Amino acid sequence: MADSLVIVESPAKAKTIGKYLGKKYIVKASMGHIRDLPKSQIGVEVENDFNPKYITIRGKGSIIKELKDARKKVKKVYLAADPDREGEAIAWHLSHYLDLKENEPCRVVFNEITKQAVKDAFKEPRKIDMDLVNAQQARRILDRLVGYKISPLLWKKVKKGLSAGRVQSVAVKLIIDRENEINQFIPEEYWSITVQLETNDTTFEAKFYGLNGKKKELKNEAEVKEITKLIASNDFIVKSVKEKERLRHPSAPFITSTLQQEAARKLNFRAAKTMSVAQQLYEGVEIGKEGTVGLITYMRTDSTRISTQAQDEAKTVIMDKYGDKYIPSTPRVYGKSKGKSQDAHEAIRPTSALRDPVSMKPYLSREQMRLYKLIWERFIASQMASAVMDTLTVDITCDKADFRAAGSKVKFPGYMKVYVEGNDDGKKEEEKFLPEMSTGDKLKKHKVDPKQHFTQPPPRYSEARLVKTLEEKGIGRPSTYAPTLETIQRRGYVALEEKKFMPTEMGELVNQLMEEFFPEILDAEFTAHMENDLDHVEEGEENWKKVLNQFYTSFEQRLEVAEEEMKEIEIQDEVSDEVCEKCGKPMLYKMGRFGKFLACSGFPDCRNTKPIVKDIGVKCKTCNEGRIVERRSKKGRIFYGCTEYPECEFVSWDKPIAQDCPTCGGLMVEKKTKKNTRHQCTVCHYKKEVEQE
Structure with missing residues (x-):
């Protein structure tokens, strides 16, 4: 007979953990949350200190009965939901249904689902962390207050089916603001002059830099004609040659937002797809004789920290595959995140660097393989030596006109042997070789190519760019990016056109009303401040009900004004x-x-x-x-x-x-x-x- 019951969120996770723990443990899945605020009403007693009225989620009755029956057969219960606010809240709700004692050490957390990590976690169970639970409750209630108080107002005044949300409204505003920037953008003319020069039978390009040693922007064709006239009959002479050695350092291992951005750039994955495939890799994949193994660490994190054991494994792989010159003189340490919960996390990395993508290929689907390869390469590169670039800058004069040619080549590839971070424009950095030159060399002119250009408006947000902006502004947290992007599309507030977000008329109308009546909700700084308050709750430095009260006092006044002054808008199809x-x-x-x-x-x-x-x-x-x-x-x-x-x-x-x-x-x-x-x-x-x- 089993001694203990272990409850996790998903069947895949239950299957993996069950294999590690053996017959003395029954492992069951709660299928996510079992208790939540009701859908039919606000479910928060605002006058009674924001007391939440939780109910059993519809359809979860049979699961709860199964868990209660299993509870009767064992001496001990362990709650092993994910290691974050949401997981802590799931564990707390489960402890309520299973009548566990308040201070019972029943909570087990692990950052990766490997045999060793799971067994170590079960040696040190802890009691449920109420600071984490309260941070989750505060977020849930905040979002419920905003959604359930503003949405009926929009239904009544504008159109049935509309809604507003704390993070989603800011995301929509960012997209609308960018669209307005694009529409108001006035292109400015500018010109460039490229000359093709030759020395020692090698041709290369140099670009116009300025006049008499001072940088000059070419604004119109008249200025260009002056320069081309000036250089038509004069010689091009090398004024100076500067050689420099430049180091390029690797990027930190992935956190949630950077994984979503890189998967969008390199794999063309939507944010939701990235998280779904990452979840599969985290929860466990069947690896031949090894059985089911979690291949990556927990994928909702904003910490770039990695364990010394992971560093040692990476060092072994780098030494075997590339040699000791690819290992940095001191191990690379990346910054830690704030907050006690997130600090327990590591960056997203392979659970074992020894499982390289080639050896894993037979066991993974195409999508799993592509994402695993990205995570593995980024992690290995993060532990490698810097790349060394040789750069060459040549300043050239022709009468008063100055031209500049720049070239670079990789002297030592370092981490670039494995991985180079992408960028939002999809442009690859290419090597530009320049022939050897010395000061005073006379160069042969082949071709002069003046070109007219116009400044471009800022680009529309792609998913990757929007996630990056939300993160930079401190809006939302790792778990919220993907659902936020899905929600704003599902509500019809924005549409994806050629993988770029465009606001819809409905999105602009709702945003306009929100700006007029609920400006704080749309204020990025206010939203970021709220996120910090929730972090302080998690760290035990702030009372969660006090945070809710501070928000609701001014929010309630806004609601009263909106109820009175918001005009009914009839949308004619x-x-x-x-x-x-x-x-x-x-x-x-x-x-x-x-x-x-x-x-x-x-x-x-x-x-x-x-x-x-x-x-x-x-x-x-x-x-x-x-x-x-x-x-x-x-x-x-x-x-x-x-x-x-x-x-x-x-x-x-x-x-x-x-x-x-x-x-x-x-x-x-x-x-x-x-x-x-x-x-x-x-x-x-x-x-x-x-x-x-």
Whole structure:
């Protein structure tokens, strides 16, 4: 008979831990939270010191009965939910249902699901940390107060189904503010002059720097003509040659936000997908004879700390694969996070550096493999020696005009042998070699290339860029980024267009009302301050009910004003020229998760909907009758099809262009990669690179 009952959140985690603990332990899954605030009402007694009214989550009755029955058969209960606020709250709710004593050491936490980590954790169970629980309760109640007090107001004054949220409202405002910046942006003209020069039979490029040793920006064509006239008949002479050795240091191991950003840049993963695949790797994967093993440490963390044991393993791997010159003179230590809970965490890393991606490939799905490889490479690189770059800067004069050529090459790759961090623009840093030169050398001029440019507006937020901004501003915490991005799309406040967030009309309307009546909720600094208060609750430095009271005092006043002064806004659906093919009534433009779509005005009697198609000005070459239009898949992804569908079955993920293939006359499409854009024929192998600014 088993001596102990162990409760975790998920069946996958239960399976992995069960194998480590043996027959003396029954391991069960609670399937996440078993108790929460009710959905049908606010569930918080504001007048009674913010007392929460928890109820059993619908459908969890049978799970609770199973856990209570198992409890009767054992002497001891261990609660092994995840090592964060949410996990602590799950454990606390479970202890309530199972009638565990308040000070009983029943809580077991581990940062990784490996045999050793699990066994060590069970040697040192602790009592439930009420500071952590109260931080979770405060966050939950705060979000409930905002959501359940503002949402009915929006339903009443604007439209049924709308909602507001503490973190999501700030995220939407960031996206709208950026859109306004883009719309108000006035491009400014500027010019560049590139000259192609030669020395010792080697050509290279130099760019205009300034006049008489002072930097100068070229604002218009008249200034450019002066420079080109000046250099037309004068010699180019090397003024100075500066050689420098520069060190490049590796990035820290992943935390939640940086993992989401890199997975977006390098793997094209949405934030929610990254967290889902990371959860699988954390909870355990079947590894041949080893059995089920958790492959990465806990994936919700803002700590870059790593254990000395992990460092030692990384050192062994680096020594074996690359040699001792790739090991830094002193082990790399990255900063710790604040807060007692997060400080117990490590960065996201492999549970064993010895399990390299090649050896794990047979056991992982394609998505698991790609994410595991990213995590493993980032961690190993973080423990490697810095890269050494040789940089060469050559200043060149031609009469009064100054030009500069810069080159760099990798002298010693160091960590770059394994991993280089991506960037939001997808541009790769390339080596630029310059020939050897000395001061006074005369250079041969080949070509002068003046170019006109215009300044660009700031880019729209991608998921990676938005997560980075939220983190920098201190809004939200590791566990909130992915759900926040999902929520603002599901509510129809923003839409993803070419992987960039754009606000919808509904999003702008709700944001406008929030700015007028609830400015604190949208204030990034106020929201970040609230996050710090919650951290102080977690650290035992602040009373959670005091934090709630401070927020609610001014919030209640705002609610009263909004109730009185917010005008009712009737949103008129825009009538389209399209007629419903099912009932003959006019179709209306509606706003959905992926932007606008058409819906029948006869709703609810007629529920016909269809996507809005956009003609891209290209004739279909498959049927020679229809035109190519832009459509959306059920998941919101843009694709291209023929207007004669279903008779014509032409479909393409790549955008067709109004230009026939010069080789065979076939349909050309635009293919975009992180590095470049090219036009490519769908029939023959013709390709053409497209020059980008």
